[in-house]
Amino acid sequence: MRLPQFTYHSPDTLEGVLALLDEHRDNAGVLAGGTDLLVRMKHRLAGPKVLVSLKHLDSLSYIKEMSGMLCIGAKTPIIDVIRSDRVKQQAPALVQACERIGAVSIQHYRGTIGGNILQDNRCIHYNQSQLHRSGRQPCHKDGGKICYARDEADRCNSTCQSDGATALMAMDAHLVLNSTRGEHRVALDGFYTTDGIHPFDMQPDELLTKIDIPVVPGAVSAYQRLSYRSAIDYPIVCAGIRLVPDQKDAGCIGSARIVVGAMSRSPLFLAKVSQSLAGVRFDDNTAFDRAGKDAMNAAATFAAHNAGADLAFRQAMVEKMVGRALEQAAAQVSMKIAR
Template sequence: MMRLPPFTYLAPRTLGDAATALAEHGRDAMVVAGGTDLYPNMKRLQFEPKVLVGLRGIRDLRGVRGSAREGLTIGAGTTLSAVAGHPEIAARYPALATAAGLVSSPQLRNMGTLGGNVCVDTRCNYYNQSHEWRKAVGFCMKKDGDICLVAPASPRCWAVSSSDTAPVLWSLGARVRLVAASGERTVEVSALYQDDGIAYLAKQPGEILTEILLPPADGWKSAYLKLRRRGSFDFPVLGVAVALRLEGARVGEARIVLGAVASTPRPADVAAAALVGERLTPELIARVADLAAGPSKPLDNTDFTHPYRKKMTRVFVARALRALAGLDGSGRPVEEVA
């Protein structure tokens, strides 16, 4: 049986105590909420924290506050099941409910939290392996080694951003609150990530992600599509998040963000810009989908081949746009999709 290595577990009751504990233990400590990402990685010795700061006992971290009209605030400790099943999120931020509901398996979603999924470790099939396996293949720079096994000539790590909710939150213009012993700040989700498989979060080690703040939903429509081998368990190997604000029949604002094709969620800004001021015709959708595939640059370190994932970017963007435009595969109108 795979077992956890020993550690000390702290269970603070308040956010302040948690931030203090994290500051005190520095790099030896990690926070844990649902544990669905952390514990498997610890069993494989990818993470070796000496101290875990458990966030479960902090009530403030759970729950959804506010309204879609003024913007919702979701506690980072809210489970993915709760996010997926929240009526107002499902109605007004459907892409977020969809993405949360597509993470892994039902059991994982009962345990895993939205904050955990936003911060989920980048993945790579040279890295998410046991210590013995990694030793056999030769360790990589993300843990215990000094080269990238996907791109050996590269100076950086190419592990893949594998969050379902991150591209959606980015496309929705969400922000997150980060709390440290020294103070707190709020940043755009788009500023939370950086394109490096190791330092993928622009978050200080002492900062705890406490809240996800969604802007008002009025006028926005959103969709999320996920590519993976099976309908359950699997991480995304491509995620497409699209959010549009319509002004009459024309697009007022648009954001397209791609997941699982880089070490960060990757915005397709040129493609999104091409939508603005236009009607969502089949021709425009085809052109925008081509443009969106440009920033999709997957490498060979997940399930499916990377050329296939790239090729699917265009298909998925087109499908997401068609769904939001109410068009079917042949460009004919279909019934409204949430």
């Protein structure tokens, strides 16, 4: 399968990249690992006239801790995140999520954490070859007026299937975006539009440069995902959880963040269900089961036929993924206390 034609730039500096993005804006595409962009280009779903490669920007590949934040450069390869002891300790859910991205030995070396967050929304009816799509009317995301994922929908019902974004949103991560206009910091849970066609609230001249994860003392996190195969496939349901112990009673949850992924146009931070866990004991599995059910009910309304699996099954699995992730996160607390 040939790639469409484009001109290629690989600037040596961040300023050089930003200047090119400013000059070419919507015509530019940012190439990091290429495991998402190049596939979409081969399918003729994306056709940037100018590719701006981050090949020489090694300064965007790092993992460090600074002023209460775990900071990860956007160009950090997935494998570096998986192998980082710092991330394992401070953000275990992110390691669990990254281990599940693509295939162990392959996408991990090319794919980057920034690219995983910014992978375009997907839909089983949209992410198909040009030949496949040519057999019928284009859908909303493909420039038409039909949605194959949900009957008579007047807008796109694609889904965000990023493992990394779901785990990072649970850990209340922030993104740092740079452009020639300056730097801009945004919370990941406020980074999404509700538009499946253009899912990110980001300008075409902006580049994702850094991910900040707050380091909260005593916090535990976990990530669970369901997919057809353990490798290569995208999640059809996933859940990221972070639990912070109560300051007065370490056996109780002080605050929780429950995020359900792969069900909607963005990962869903379920604020109400999360709040209901405040004050619950870490060994209260009944409360976790109830939270799983509540999460399922909250997420179910967003579900559309966009990932192949039976809709009722995916909805039911939200409960399981959330429940399992909660139990797994809570188990880390008892392990910490035992130590």
